[in-house]
Amino acid sequence: MNGISPIESLFKTFDETAAILQQELSCTYLDALAETAENLFQKQVLQENMSEMTKKRIEKKYEGIQLAGLSKEEIRKAYQLAILKGMKENVQPNHQMTPDSIGLFIAYLLGKFMKEKKEFALMDPAAGTGNLLLTVLNQWPDKKIAATGIEVDDLLLKLAWCGANLLEHSVQFYNQDALEPLLVDPVDAVVCDLPIGYYPNDARAAAFELQAEEGHSYAHFLFMEQSLKHTKPGGYLFFLIPNHLFESQGADKLHRYFQKHAYIQGVIGLPLSMFKNKQAAKSIFVLQKHGEKVQAPKQVFLANMPSMKEANALQSIMIKIDKWFLESKYK
Numbered sequence: 001m002n003g004i005s006p007i008e009s010l011f012k013t014f015d016e017t018a019a020i021l022q023q024e025l026s027c028t029y030l031d032a033l034a035e036t037a038e039n040l041f042q043k044q045v046l047q048e049n050m051s052e053m054t055k056k057r058i059e060k061k062y063e064g065i066q067l068a069g070l071s072k073e074e075i076r077k078a079y080q081l082a083i084l085k086g087m088k089e090n091v092q093p094n095h096q097m098t099p100d101s102i103g104l105f106i107a108y109l110l111g112k113f114m115k116e117k118k119e120f121a122l123m124d125p126a127a128g129t130g131n132l133l134l135t136v137l138n139q140w141p142d143k144k145i146a147a148t149g150i151e152v153d154d155l156l157l158k159l160a161w162c163g164a165n166l167l168e169h170s171v172q173f174y175n176q177d178a179l180e181p182l183l184v185d186p187v188d189a190v191v192c193d194l195p196i197g198y199y200p201n202d203a204r205a206a207a208f209e210l211q212a213e214e215g216h217s218y219a220h221f222l223f224m225e226q227s228l229k230h231t232k233p234g235g236y237l238f239f240l241i242p243n244h245l246f247e248s249q250g251a252d253k254l255h256r257y258f259q260k261h262a263y264i265q266g267v268i269g270l271p272l273s274m275f276k277n278k279q280a281a282k283s284i285f286v287l288q289k290h291g292e293k294v295q296a297p298k299q300v301f302l303a304n305m306p307s308m309k310e311a312n313a314l315q316s317i318m319i320k321i322d323k324w325f326l327e328s329k330y331k
């Protein structure tokens with residue numbers, strides 16, 4: 001190798017070919033990135049209406065890229081770097097990709113709770129670029145996971161779909177408002193980096209118990225309700241929530257809703273250093289849907305993750321998480 005890692009080398013290919021396609025197709029970098037990802041997956045330049053010379057230039061850049069020789073994590077990371085570059089051009093605060101450290105931690109927790117299942121159905125109702133869902137799928141290659149991703153933004157969904165193809169994960173994607181009725185059978189687990197803010201469709205919000213008493217409802221409340229509706233009894237849900245969730249307006253209703261439908265298993269605060277400020281800080285919220293043989297946990301697991309740099313503190317919290325998991329399993 002010429003001194004650059006496989007991730008850098010694949011990123012360079014994505015980046016350079018996306019730049020050519022962006023110009024050739026007069027589209028955004030992210031649109032062009034999805035196109036080049038699909039080319040790599042299909043092993044051919046699929047776009048028409050371009051000169052032979054441009055086609056050859058792109059093909060030349062694909063030469064030497066053997067996806068089969070790379071790990072799925074290498075491919076995901078290279079693709080993610082290119083998506084991040086494209087997102088910088090076009091900043092949309094509500095479309096931010098779930099960072100790796102959070103995705104990996106959610107994957108770890110999910111693996112603990114789903115340890116005994118060889119096969120299960122998983123849904124991300126706000127799939128975005130697919131980074132969170134694909135991170136989780138990459139972490140559990142030995143499990144047969146029937147994954148579903150829903151996303152309202154068609155460009156993000158296209159990126160997610162092309163990413164899943166590149167990684168050879170079979171994911172059922174739906175390009176729709178996830179708060180409208182879903183054609184998804186109940187799943188065993190949900191992962192979701194919740195979109196935070198108001199849901200503009202009051203008429204649709206009226207179908208939810210967590211609808212606001214007045215004005216627009218919170219999309220993140222409705223997403224939790226929709227997710228629970230589409231989870232099997234006893235299934236687990238892993239949400240990325242703002243730390244101030246239970247202090248927001250309507251939080252008492254949210255509490256009552258959970259008492260009726262699910263057990264709160266744990267709330268794990270992520271290190272503050274991961275966020276711009278205290279207001280932006282988030283936690284991972286773990287719920288289990290009520291079911292026939294499902295019992296409340298003896299104790300809700302509440303902890304704050306130390307910074308990733310504090311090795312000892314990190315180890316001690318991992319031991320506590322293992323204990324929590326065992327207690328919740330054999331309560």
Ligand code: SAM
Pocket residue numbers: 094095096097098125126127128129130131132133150151152153156176177178179192193194195219
């Ligand atoms: N996990 C994603 C990733 O790794 O890219 C990021 C999720 S991002 C925080 C929240 C996503 O929810 C955004 O992509 C946004 O477009 C989507 N979203 C917001 N409202 C939605 C709705 N009503 N239905 C479906 N998706 C929605």
